Amino acid sequence: MRWSSLRPLAAIASLALLTAPAQAAEQILQSSSLNSCQENSGFSASLFKVVLTPNNNTANVDIVAVSSVEGHVIFDISISAYGYEIIRTPVNPCDAGLAGLCPMTAGKIPLNFNLPVTPEAISQIPSIAYNFPDLDAKVRVFINMTDGSEIGTSVACVEADFSNGKTVDLLGVKWATAIVAGLALVSSAIVSGLGHQNAAAHVASNALSLFGYFQAQAMLGLTGVPLPPVVMAWTQDFQWSMGIIRVSFMQDIFTWYQRATGGTPSTIFDSLTTVSVQVEKRAVEFAEAGMGLAKRSLAMLPTSIVEPMSAVMKRDLLKRSNIQTSSGSYIVYGIQRVAFKAGIESTNLFMTGLVFFCLLVLFTTIAVAGFKGFCEMAVKRKWMPNDRFLEFRNGWLTVLKGIMFRLTLIGFPQMTILCFWEFTQNDSPALTVLAVFFLVGMSVTLGWAAFKVIMIARRSVTMHHNPAYILFSDPQALNKWGFLYVQFRASAYYYIVPVLGYTIVKAMFVSFAQDKGTVQAVAFIILEAAMLISASVLRPWMDKKTNSFNIAICAMNFVNSLFLMIFTESFNQPPLVTGVVGVVLWITNAAFSLILLLMLIVGTVFVFLRDNPDGRYQFMADDRTSFMKSQTHLTTTTELDALAATARGDKSGFKGGLDLDDDAESITSDSLRRQTERLGVPSGSNTYSGGYGSRPRSPADPAMPLFPADGPHSPPRYNDSSSVRSPSPFGHPGTSASFRANNNASPWQRGAGYD
Incomplete structure (x- = not known):
């Protein structure tokens, strides 16, 4: 079969080459593992390394084989690319002069030789095979008997995956994606500190969504589904988003810690010179074929102790084991x-992700504290105006809490997967305890934060008929809890709850169903479809552009889940289809990632170039901007603060901030009732009496719908002199401007009312 028959595949490959790395100086084809492809195969190898160099027409072979075949044999060799057979030819080991294989003898056969390859054979290999990244090519060899009673019978089958050394798993891609996402998050914090809340919310929302997309790409690679080589390499580019980053000295520390806490570290990399590692083949297929023994330790086992396992033992061991073949290689x-x-090392993976998450939190804390100190020094030495970053400098501890919550949200998918997986591995008692601590701690923290947001929003609706009033009018609530709702419209404050639930369920399938690739693929389809439908129907994000950005990500994640289902080969499709789909997944996601990165870069740059960054974005339909902008004026009227305190009978003076955000309050709603009763407002009252002690009404007319913002019935804005008339809290009607000047100018009325 000639390569000329592969025209459709060659067209796709030519397109993919546009994004492939540069061509290496020397063309090679190489393989590092030999896999069995037949039950009861009589030939296997614990070490297999073959390097073909077409320039000198030779192939270097280094193999340690174990054979139970005796007699004269003939090799039936098949070469395929992306599941399509290119060459099929018989080879007689006696004619090739292969010592130890003519005739084949039982036992351990170490071989290290240079095999000449004829120019005619090399000419049949297409040039694209040397240049296409992550080549999906295989050489399968059937060993057939030529003498005795088993003439023509296949007594063994082995196959080797070949690579050309080109890959899309590139260090530059990892650094580029990480730097862009990180700088976007930092930029949003700076823009927020400068007072441009609208622009900061958009940049932060897009950066978080992009980061979530990177994590979704990484999760594809973490599944137990057999992936084409190009998909494995592509998803490996985004494993940094899950904290999977190798630092040599840290790996030594993790190995020491695991050994010191009663664990048994794996040593697979120390054995690469003597054994092969087979990447990708599913463990269940391997166990069912009866070709190996599942075990947790990676130390070599003598063949004599390899015994048949029951189905229960297989299922139990496969959940927590690397697989070692009877010949000594690993899967x-x-x-x-x-x-x-x-x-x-697989036993160091949990600690790697955990430590990098902790380092991220630590360095961020140091950076925020250092920036606070720098700002104070700069103001003291008159390097910058006194009002620059004023809100951050006055409440930097609250801002720091909000940043810590945001980092917890970012690291939640990473830590849930690693913690759940550690439960199946039990690398050491100390690591299991750490997994329980971080999983429970992060889940409770985010759950408590989501509960707080829901309680604040519901009280805002009860008191002001508008969830945005309290959520966005109080700086403490916004800086501390805003990470959960600022990217959504005010009426969709609850959407963070299904997002957290989606993350936990997805992590459970990734971690607990490692040996059930089809189950993982079906679960991914259901979860991604549910997320896409909810995002398309509810459109919960802050505006049209942000909704489009996130819905596009949900759609791409859903398409990737369909591709994942194809990779399970549940549809018994031809191997060529699987190979082509893998290339399509890579090209599609590479183009999509590039578009998202460019959109984020351009949007962030324009924010810094414009005099008024908020003007680049439309005003939110929930009127949050008018609430946030009013704070500068509200915090300057100290005379009315004192008058308000006297009118309320507060002898201790003004109490700033929202009591709703009191860290000392319990998780129950009793604290809210106590705060209301302390201020003289009946907790169950929903009517307005017009006298002292009554709850103030929002200046927003409840008869007006909240959406859309630009319609004829948009809610009144504080900075709009033509706003509708609102009743005075003291029983006298007046314009909204006079109402704001006489009452809302005091910070004690921010948010929840008389708090």
């Missing part, structure tokens, strides 16, 4: 495959 899949390709 890695799923999460362990990602760890191996990252150069990390």
Whole structure:
């Protein structure tokens, strides 16, 4: 079969080459593992390394094989690319002069030789095979008997995956994506500190969504589904978003810690010179074929102790084991495959992700505290105006709490997957305790934060008929809890709850179903479809552009889940289809990622170039901007503050901030009732009496709908002199401007009312 028959595949490959890395100086084809492809195969190899160099027409072979075949044999060799057979030819080992294989003898056969390759054979290999990244090419060899009673019978089958050394798993891609996402988050914080809340919210929302997309790409690689080589390499580019980053000295520390706490570290990388590691083949297929023994330790086992396992033992061991064949080579899949390709021992993977998350939190805390100190020094030495970053300098601890919550939200997918997976591995008692601590701690923290947002929003609706009033009018609530709702419209404040639930369920399938790739693929389809439908129907994000940005990400994640289902080969499609779909997934996601990165870069740059960054974005339909902008004026009227305190009978003076955000309050709603009763407002009252002690009404007319903002019935804005008339809290009607000047100018009325 000639390569000329592969015209459709060649067209796709030519397009993919546009984004492939540069061509290497020397063309090679190489393989590092030999896999069995037949039950009861009589030939296997614990070490297999073959390097074909077409320039000198030779192939270097280094193999340690174990054979149970005796007699004269003939090799039936088949070469395929992306599931399509290119060459099929018989080879007689006696004619090739292969010592030890003519005739084949039982036992251990070490071979290290240079095999000449004829120019005619090399000419049949297409040039694209040397240049296409992450080549999906295989050489399968059937060993057929030529003498005795088994003439023509296949007594063994082995196959080797070949690579040309080109890959899309590039360090530059990892650094570029990480730097862009990180700088966007930092830029949003700076813009927010300068007082441009609208622009900061848009930049932060898009950066978080992009980061979530990177994590979704990483999760594809963490599944136990057999992935094409190009998909494995592509998803490996985004494993940094899950904290899977190799640092040599840290790996030594993690190994020491695990050993010191009663664990048994794996040593797979120390054995690469003597054994092969087979990447990707599913463990269940391997166990069902009866070709190996599942075990947790990676130390070599004598063949004599390899015994048949019951179905229960297989299922139990496969959940927590690397797989070792009877010949001594290993199979890695799923999460362990990602760890191996990252150069990390599988027993160190949990600690790697955990430590990098903790380092992120630590360095961020130091950076925020250092920036606070720098701002104070700059103001003291008159390097910058006194009002620059004023809100941050006055409430930097609250801002820091909000940043810590945001980092917890960012690291939640990473830590849930690693913690759940650690429960199946039990690398050491100390690591299991750490997994429980971080999983429970982060889940409770985010759950408590979501509960707080819902309680604040519901009280805002009860008191002001508008969830945005309290959510965006109080700086403490916005700086501390805003990470959960600022990217959504005010009426969709609850959407963070299904997002957290989606993350936990997805992490459970990734971690607990490592040996069930089809189950993972079906779960991904259901979860991504539910997320896409909810995002398209509810459109919960802050405006049309942000909704389009996030819905596009949800759609791409859903398409990727369909591709994942195809990779399980549940539809029994031809291997060529699987190979082509893998290339399509890479090209599609590479183009989509590039578009998202460019959109984020351009949007962030324009924010810094414009005199008024908020003007680049439309005003939110929930009127949040008018609430936030009013704070500068509200905090300057100290005379009315004193008058308000006297009118309320507060002898201790003004109490700033929202009591709703009191850290000392309990998780129950009793604290809210106590705050209301302390201020003389009946907790169950929903009517306005017009006298002292009554709850103030929002200046927003409840008869007006909140959406859309630019319609004829848009809610009144504080800075709009033509706003509708609102009743005075003292029983006298007046314009909204006079109402604001006489009452809302005091910060004690911000948010929840008389708090």
